[in-house]
Amino acid sequence: MSTASPWWHDAVFYQVYVRSFADSDGDGVGDLEGIRSRLGYLELLGVDALWLTPFYRSPMADHGYDIADARDVDPLFGDLAAFDALVAEAHERGIKVTIDLVPNHTSVRHEWFTAALTALPGSPERERYIFREGLGLAxxxxxxNWVSAFGGPAWTRVPDGQWYLHLFAPEQPDLNxxxxxxxxxxERTMRFWLDRGVDGFRIDVAHGMAKPPGLPDMDLRAAEAGSLISGEQIPxxxxxxxxxxxxxxxxxKVLDDYPDTMxxxxxxxxxxxxxxxxLRPDELHLAFNFRLVLTHFDADAMRTAIERSLAVAQAAGVPATWTxxxxxxxxxVSRYGGGxxxxxxxxxxxxxxxxxxxxxxxYNGEELGLDNVELPEEALTDPRARTAGAHSGRDGCRVPLPWEGQEPPFGFTEGERTWLPMPPEWAELTVEAQLEDTDSTLSLYRRAxxxxxxxxxxxxxxVEWYGAPAGCFALRRHAGGLICALNTSAAPVDLPPGEVLLxxxxxxxxxxxxxDSAxxxxxxx
Incomplete structure (x- = not known):
């Protein structure tokens, strides 16, 4: 890598879902001090940077993505001193820290929205959000006709008759x-955290925020195709x-005032x-590429996804961003068939x-080979499960991480209960169990x-591509000579020539x- 390249050019980020990483105070919910206590593990794993999900003041209707105060820490997760200590120690270990920025909406408990509810239609307080008169005689x-990404209408009516827009849960009103x-x-929020030493932001719903003039009706097939995906055929x-x-x-412009942030x-x-x-030079440094997430386990489909993703990044002159x-x-593990x-x-x-x-x-836990957890309906907490049905809930991928021991809570907390129940069959997947097992998924990630x-x-x-048998591909990093071969077929195949690294x-x-190997x-x- 050129010395002129920014630190994120080929970095490996590790997403910490704060509620589910490590709990320091026994309440069953992960927190900032819990993360700090496990920084040694993240250093051992070999990641370059962290992305922390929201830890701001919030009533937690959407587990922190409904923010009441974006410039303070919710007591559930700690306080500003705990955040500062986390950033300082991460930096001492050579790990960058990035945090979520949520610019599309606030919580209904935000002081702006509580003021809007008591103000009159057309008032400056309401102009911070998207309030509109309804249709019909009354x-x-x-x-x-917009629908929420979580299911149901994207509008909620307030007592004086106006409606406010929320592309997500009713507790998350969209800003104007x-x-x-x-x-x-x-800008105040960004500078507040940048001044505290964060190295950048992950911007939530970065394709949202701006709304078309007049708020025209949508083609509801766009929501059916995938509520957050702007379909190629259906705008x-x-x-x-x-x-x-x-x-x-x-x-x-704000980030440019803080060198080496992204x-x-x-x-x-x-x-x-x-x-x-x-990804133009005056906009984002990186954009998540979700094509691999959306592609089934097939070599031809994966190759197409990779080629298209690389083409976008190369055209924009930025690194591709994979997840x-x-x-x-x-x-x-569950997407690819389970078991x-x-x-x-x-x-x-x-x-x-x-x-x-x-x-x-x-994403935290993928290095342990964790799968989705089937949770009882009474344990579900995701607002999407309430509005779009239990099958649409995201709780199953958010269960706390297993660290050690033979039974739940596996060292995640000193308390007896965790905010989502942990399955007893994870005893073989704890960090402790996998660290010394050279064949474990954790050992594979560490070596990789x-x-x-x-x-x-x-x-x-x-990247250049080799010819490969049906159901397989082989790609080569042109400058360095690395070859990656993938076999999605039902039979073993010969590897290309070369020294096997892993x-x-x-x-x-x-x-x-x-x-089913690479x-x-x-x-x-």
């Missing part, structure tokens, strides 16, 4: 980004409005040309992802991250790649 019909006060408040007026780019330019956007936009616009999971989607097969495929895809040039985001950071084969940003499962006869090799240029 205004009893919502202002348009045509209002200069909203811009100024976000969705709720997201990816052209006005959003003015907001990202403002965000970039922003990555959560952008569920599948049109490559529109996605690339977010296989986060707190909003099923864990890889032993799911684990094998998840391990294979870990090597594919970490072989690619650019930035990688890991070490090679990625230190081996010269990972140099360069260009494989997701043991090879057969030393050179045969089994089904391997790294190196052959000098």
């Amino acid at each position: 205004g009893e019909i919502p202002p348009n 980004w045509t209002n200069p006060e909203v811009h100024a408040d976000l 969705d007026p709720r997201f990816d409005n052209d006005g959003v780019h003015d907001i990202h330019q403002m965000i970039r 922003a990555v956007g959560e952008i569920w936009v599948t049109d490559e040309q529109r996605l690339a616009r977010y 296989l999971g986060n707190h909003d989607v099923w864990r890889q 032993e097969q799911g684990v094998r495929r998840a391990r294979a895809m870990a090597l594919v992802e970490l072989a690619l040039p650019g930035v990688v985001y890991l 991250l070490e090679l990625r950071a230190k081996h010269p084969a990972f140099a360069g940003d260009e 494989s997701s499962v043991p090879l057969l006869e030393g050179r045969l790649l089994p089904p 391997a790294w090799l190196v052959r000098p240029s």
Whole structure:
């Protein structure tokens, strides 16, 4: 990597879902001090940076993404002193810290929204949000037909008859980004945390914020195709409005005042040309690529997803940003079929992802091979499960991490209960159980991250493809010579020539790649 490249150019970020990482005070909910107590583990794992999910003051209707005060820590997670201590120790260990920025909406408990509810229609207090008169003889019909990303209407009526817009839960009213006060408040929030030493932001719903003039009705098929994805065939007026780019330019101007800081956007936009616009030199540094998340375990489909993703990044002149999971989607093991097969495929895809040039985001627990947890209905807490049905809930991928011991709570907390129940069958998947097992998924990740950071084969940003048997692919990092082979077929295949660096499962006869597996090799240029 060139010395002129920014630190994030090929960094591995580790997403900490704060509620579920480690609990320091026995209440069963993860917190900032819990994260700090486990920084040694993250250093041992070999990650370069953290992304912390929201820890701000919140009534927790959406587990912190409904923010009442974006410039303070919720007591559930600690306080500002705990945050400062976490950042300081992470930096001492060479780990960067990035945090969530949530500019699309606030909590209904935010002082602005409580003021708006007591103010008159058309007042300055209401102009910070999107209030509208309803349709029908008595205004009893919502202002348009938009639906929430969590299911149900995107409008809620207040006692005086007006309606307010919320693209997510009713407890998350959308801000009005045509209002200069909203811009100024976000800048204050950014500078507050940047002044405390954070290294950047992950921007929640970065394709939201701006709304089209007149709020025209949507084609409801856009929501059916995937409530957050702006479909390639069906435009969705709720997201990816052209006005959003003015907001990202403002965000970039603030970041440019703080050298070596960055922003990555959560952008569920599948049109490559529109996605690339977010990565112009005066906008975001990085944009999440969700194509791998949305692609089933098939070599041809994966190759297409990789090629399209690299093309967007190369056209924009920025690194590609890869991820296989986060707190909003099923864990890889479950997505790829569950059980032993799911684990094998998840391990294979870990090597594919970490072989690619650019930035990688890991989700806490994927390095342990965790699967989604089937939870009883009474344990569900996700607002999406309430409105869109239990099958749409995200709790199953948010269960706390198992650290040690033979039974729940596996060292996550000193208390007896965890905010989501942990399955007893995770006893074999704890950090403690996997650290000394050279064949474990955790050991695979540790070795892969070490090679990625230190081996010269990972140099360069260009990828070329080998011919490969049906159901397989082989890609090569052109400058360094790394080869990554993936076998999604039902039969073993011969590996390309080269020295084997790592494989997701043991090879057969030393050179045969089994089904549902991947391997790294190196052959000098």
